[in-house]
Amino acid sequence: MKTILQNIANILMLNVHNIDSPGILEGKMGIVIFFYHYGRYSQNNIYSEIADELLDSVLDNVHRLPDLSFDQGAIGIAWGVRYLIRNEFIEGNPKEILSDVEDLLLKNYRNDLQSKIPISAVGLYIQSMIQDGSNIDEYERFINWGLKKYELYFLCLSNNSKSISYINSSLLLLSTLEKHAKYETWAKKIIFKIILYISNIESFNNLDVYDLTILYKILVSLRSSSEEQKTIINTLETFCCIECKNIPIEHLWQNILFFPAEKMFLNLDDINKCLVDNYSFTPDLQSLSLYKGLAGIGLALMKSNHI
Numbered sequence: 001m002k003t004i005l006q007n008i009a010n011i012l013m014l015n016v017h018n019i020d021s022p023g024i025l026e027g028k029m030g031i032v033i034f035f036y037h038y039g040r041y042s043q044n045n046i047y048s049e050i051a052d053e054l055l056d057s058v059l060d061n062v063h064r065l066p067d068l069s070f071d072q073g074a075i076g077i078a079w080g081v082r083y084l085i086r087n088e089f090i091e092g093n094p095k096e097i098l099s100d101v102e103d104l105l106l107k108n109y110r111n112d113l114q115s116k117i118p119i120s121a122v123g124l125y126i127q128s129m130i131q132d133g134s135n136i137d138e139y140e141r142f143i144n145w146g147l148k149k150y151e152l153y154f155l156c157l158s159n160n161s162k163s164i165s166y167i168n169s170s171l172l173l174l175s176t177l178e179k180h181a182k183y184e185t186w187a188k189k190i191i192f193k194i195i196l197y198i199s200n201i202e203s204f205n206n207l208d209v210y211d212l213t214i215l216y217k218i219l220v221s222l223r224s225s226s227e228e229q230k231t232i233i234n235t236l237e238t239f240c241c242i243e244c245k246n247i248p249i250e251h252l253w254q255n256i257l258f259f260p261a262e263k264m265f266l267n268l269d270d271i272n273k274c275l276v277d278n279y280s281f282t283p284d285l286q287s288l289s290l291y292k293g294l295a296g297i298g299l300a301l302m303k304s305n306h307i
Contacts, residue, residue, distance in 0.1 A: 001301055004271070008298040009038050009047060015288055016050075022058045022065070024076035025117055025253065029058050030290025033080055034298050036089040041302050048089075055090070063100045068109050070121035071291070074101045075109070082128045083260075094132065106145055112153060117291060118163035122146045123173035124257060130176055143177065147186050150174070154193040164211040165254065167194060171218045172258060178223050188224045199228045204239050210251040213240040214258055252300040253291050264304040271297060 012031055021027030032054045039048030058077060067073030078101045084090045095102075105125070112122050126146045129139045136143070150170060153162070171194060177187040204212055216236040219229060246267045247255055255264060290296045 005038065005041070005298055005301055008294050008301075009035070009042075012288055012294060012298075013047075013050060016054065019288065021072060022061060022077060023067075023069075023072040024080045025071040025291035026286060026289045026293075027072070028054050029077045029080045031288065031295045032058065033083065033290065034295040036084060036087075037299060037302050040089070051089070055084075059097075063104075068104060068121070069115045070119055070124055071115050071117040075105060075121045075125050078102070078105075079125050079128050082132060086128075086132055102142070106141070112149060112166075118166045119257070120166055120169040120173075122149050123169045123171075127173045127176060130173075136180055137182075143183060146173065147177070147183070147190065150190045151193075154190060154197055162197065164207055164215055167198065168211065168214045168218060168254075168258065170194065171215075171222075175218055175222055191222065191224050192226060192228075195226060195228045195232065198232055204235065208251075209240060210248055210254070212236055214254060216240050217259075247300070249297065250292050252296045256290070256296065256299055256303075260303075262303075264300050266300060266304050271301070 012034065016028065016031050019028055019031070022029060024030045024033075032051050035047045035051035035054065039045060039051060059081070062074050062077050065074045065077075068075050070076040070079065078094075078098045081090075081092075081097060082094050085092055085094055109121070112120050115121065123146070126139065126142050129142060130136055153170075171191065174187045174191050174194075177183040178191065198215075201207075213236075216233065219233050219236070222229070246265050249267075249270055252264070252266075255262065287293045288295060290299070
């Protein structure tokens with residue numbers, strides 16, 4: 001594992017400055033997170049210094065980004081900053097560092113369903129705020145804003161098709177809010193709307209098995225319960241490999257976002273084959289990313305049961 005991680009770090013170090021996108025999933029911010037983790041893992045400060053340099057270049061322009069999305073834009077970068085502070089890679093007050101981005105989020109963010117990578121920026125970012133351990137009441141205006149967005153998004157069951165990964169990232173926040181008395185009723189109401197939406201999906205056959213596995217894990221963790229929910233859970237048990245622990249390479253990024261505290265079980269043969277097939281020569285820039293690329297593989301290895 002040490003050799004694989006060293007090779008990944010070397011390839012990223014040689015190529016990261018050619019990446020134009022500052023975003024978290026396909027750009028520099030995801031690689032910043034990798035380098036901070038690898039610097040701590042390897043106990044080599046050079047990688048943390050590279051991460052510092054990259055982070056400075058990302059934050060220099062984050063307030064001017066036209067894109068507010070999670071995958072490509074400012075919200076994902078802000079999520080990454082909160083992640084780094086929470087994990088003690090950097091110091092700072094996220095309210096002060098991110099105040100401009102968060103104001104833009106409330107004023108200008110219009111549509112949570114048009115991201116290139118179908119996940120909920122609203123859900124993931126507000127969830128990261130709550131994870132910071134502060135009094136949840138400090139984020140009341142964001143939570144109320146987010147819940148109103150979800151009421152709108154799931155108002156009509158037939159329009160605006162929603163991917164399972166988008167539903168998962170919405171339910172992730174709602175599963176947290178239903179545990180708080182102030183938001184419990186509102187969150188459960190929206191959860192039930194989402195359950196009805198899922199119930200109207202004609203078949204799970206053409207949907208990704210790992211997306212469905214994440215959905216299953218979130219549904220069984222909910223406090224709320226309904227007959228429709230129980231039916232979906234029973235159906236998912238026939239589609240998902242609930243007992244399978246190995247995570248497909250193309251889904252490592254989702255595990256990092258949805259279950260950051262969980263140890264990963266990886267198929268090392270698949271990882272070695274992927275590295276040989278795709279990274280023996282100069283990689284294309286997308287293959288460096290947190291999203292299905294080297295940074296994602298490296299982060300997964302450092303939080304896996306193999307280290």
